[in-house]
Amino acid sequence: MDAYRCKTCGKYLPIDPSTLGVGDAVTFTTSQQSTVQTRLTVKRGAVVSAVGDTLCVKVPRGGIYRVHRADVTPEGAPTSLTRWMFGECTCGRATQ
Ligand SMILES: [Zn+2]
Structure with a gap:
């Protein structure tokens, strides 16, 4: 997992x-809204088709989900939820 961390800021x-493309193993987060709270669930699956920015991800025993490209994470990388909680490196962006 260290490959996904910045050596400068950690x-x-x-x-x-x-x-990301067809055949890639990915994770993504789904949210289920109930009357009292929003429950976030991390799903794992494989990309079966990619049309524009929409990926169809087949989840074992979970069916096929349509997920926006920006909302999925390559398998093994920290999920968007994890990155949101711990913060994301912006070192590279300062020069852009
Ligand atoms: Zn950094």
């Missing part, structure tokens, strides 16, 4: 979702 590096 925070997680942003992930480039444009490199």
Whole structure:
């Protein structure tokens, strides 16, 4: 998991979702809204088709989910939820 961390600040590096394609193992977060709270669940699956920015992700025993490209994370990388909690590296962005 250290490959996904910045050596300068120790925070997680942003992930480039444009490199994801069919066959890639990914994780994503779904939210279920109830009357009292929103429950976040991390799902794991494989990309079965990619049309524009919408990926169809097949989750074992969970069916197929349509997920926006920006909302999925390559398997093994910290999830968007994790990166949101711990902060994301912005070192590289300062020069852009
Ligand atoms: Zn950094």
